[in-house]
Amino acid sequence: MKRIIFCFDGTWNRLSADTPTNVVLTAASIMRQAPDGITQIIHYDEGVGTDRLEHWSGGIIGSGLVENVREAYRFLIFNYDPGDEIYVFGFSRGAFSAQTFVGFLRHVGPLHRLHAARIDEALELYRQRLTESPGSSDRMRRFRADYANKVCIGTDDDDWRCRHVPAYVQGAAPLFAIKYLGVWDTVSALGLPAITPFSAHLNRKHAFHDAGLTNFVESARHAVAIDERRALFPAVLWGDLTEINKAKSSSADALDAPYQEKWFPGVHGSVGGGGDIRGLSDGSLAWVLKGAKLAGLRLDVEHGSRIHGFAPDPFAPLINMKMPEKGFTDIIRTDRPGPDHLWQLSAAAIRRWTANAERLPERTLYRPKALSKVSERLSAHLITQTAPSSDLLTEHVVQSGDALRKLAKQYYGDAKLWGVIFEANRDVLDDPDELFVHQRLRIPAQSIVEAV
Structure with a gap:
């Protein structure tokens, strides 16, 4: 058994950048061999829009995502063996790529390397699955049984093969799943933003992507930015995680819930990294990596590693750059919907809300409109909070x-x-x-x- 880790970076983010994103820090901190002797191999994907020719098309409408998913899938085909554990990370549109990759795997499975030439056929079946034409589900199962037959996608796959594949014995192919998904501030990577004219019509060709969260993923964490207000960067949320957690005998508000989506203070980069101020992004990095460690991933935290000495600070500046640049994406601004429940807030967000104005760089109380739905409960939390001992x-x-x-x-x-x-x-x-x-x-x- 080995661990295969996929890291999808954000829009315009490169491995060579002077200020690394949380995806780069994660990829660079994964042990090549865990203390228990298990090999851990990494696939890193630079964000959409990093190629010079697709800089604007990739950054605005996400062209290049399908190719990024294809490259990751090709890497999986030639490296995966049944029983391997798969971890997936992503930031920004790279987080959308990560979730699209997971959704693609849930539908087509990992092709056996002997059938690697059928990647395009797998992509086409994935596109066609939404047509709901008669027999489309069986065609997908038949494709997996013929070309990705070393594993099953759930028990339904196993049952189908017992009925339709000669000599197949129930349980002969192990179940295939994603061990852990960790993402920072997911932004839709394909098509035009909903605020643009004709976006609904123009985006129909991208509707086949499945970026939803299901129990095909064993555990997952999503850190979302409270203070990102660019309308061109709308967060893609998982929403109510009550039922998916309940299926694993957990409540959505439990500290150890397998599926968590929490809101963190700061703008897009202050949650996903990539700036020269890392206090807030270190906090969201620690939280996502905590979930990965609980899932079994082994990280290098010793002196000299990329995450040794990182310092989460809930009171750091909301913007993660000392000299932020303004661009066309800043023109249209709006508040994000924010959380519905107090337990959807990170500890960093609660600490910032309850902090005195003098403790914050902006020298004013932290009261973002995105937290309006939970503001009364936060204020009640402020009243009941116990001050630390001064003795x-x-x-x-x-x-x-x-x-x-x-x-x-x-x-x-x-x-x-x-x-x-x-x-x-x-x-x-x-x-x-x-x-x-x-x-x-x-x-x-x-x-x-x-x-x-």
Whole structure:
């Protein structure tokens, strides 16, 4: 078994850029061989519009996406073996590419490498599936049984082969699925934005793409930008994840829910990276990578790696560039719909909302219109919030290898008191198992510990 990781970058984003996106940081931080000996191989795809000839067509209407998906599929065909784990990441229109790639795999499966020449046939079947012509579903199943027969797409595929494929034995081909999908601020990569004249008519030819989230993906996380207001960058949302989580015996508001979509402070690049200010994008990066690590992906976090020392900061500037450039995409602006529930907000967004104006670079309270549907509940949260203890023993700067149990042992002589440090730092810590190098933690005084 090996792990195959697909990384689709955002519009106009290149691997050679001085300010890497979260996709680049992810790709560059994946261990080639995990500590357990499992090989991890990476396919990185530069964003649509990076080729000089397609710079504008790719950046505006996403031409080039189909070719990006084709290249990723070709890589999969020649590298995949049944039982391999597949992880997919993407940012911006690259996130749409990532989800389109996943949807394509759900319909056609991974071709056996002997049938690699049938990629175009697979794409055409994928396009035609929406015609709902008689027998179209069976044609797709027959195609998979003939040319992607080493795996099944769900138990229905397995049952169909038992009925229609001579000598096939139930369970002979293992089920094929995506281990993890992690995306930042998905933007539709094909066609003209809905605000443009005739967009509905002109975009019909792109309607065959399946970028929806299903249980074909075992777990997934989507970080969405609260403060992105460019109308040409509308977020493509997963929506209500209640039922898909319920099918996995989880509630959508659970901290460990397998499928999560959360809103983060900042504009598009402040969530997906690519600027010279990384405080906010480091936060969304940490959250998406946390999901990947829970799914089994192994990352290099040691000194010298691309993510060693990254520092999530919910109070960093909302725009991730010191000298942002204005362009034609800034002309038309509108607020995003925002979350419907408080649990759809990231911890970073809640911390920024509850912060004093003096703590924020803009020197004003954080009250974006995109959060209007949850503003009353946020205000109630502000009232009930407990201030951190000011009775401190010291302040600890996190070093590589630190953990709360280790710090509790160091300062109190008892590792079991790690919860005291965690509770004293709930305004900066989301997860007791996730500390970041250079993070500053309060160490409560002995009197606080004795009162526990």
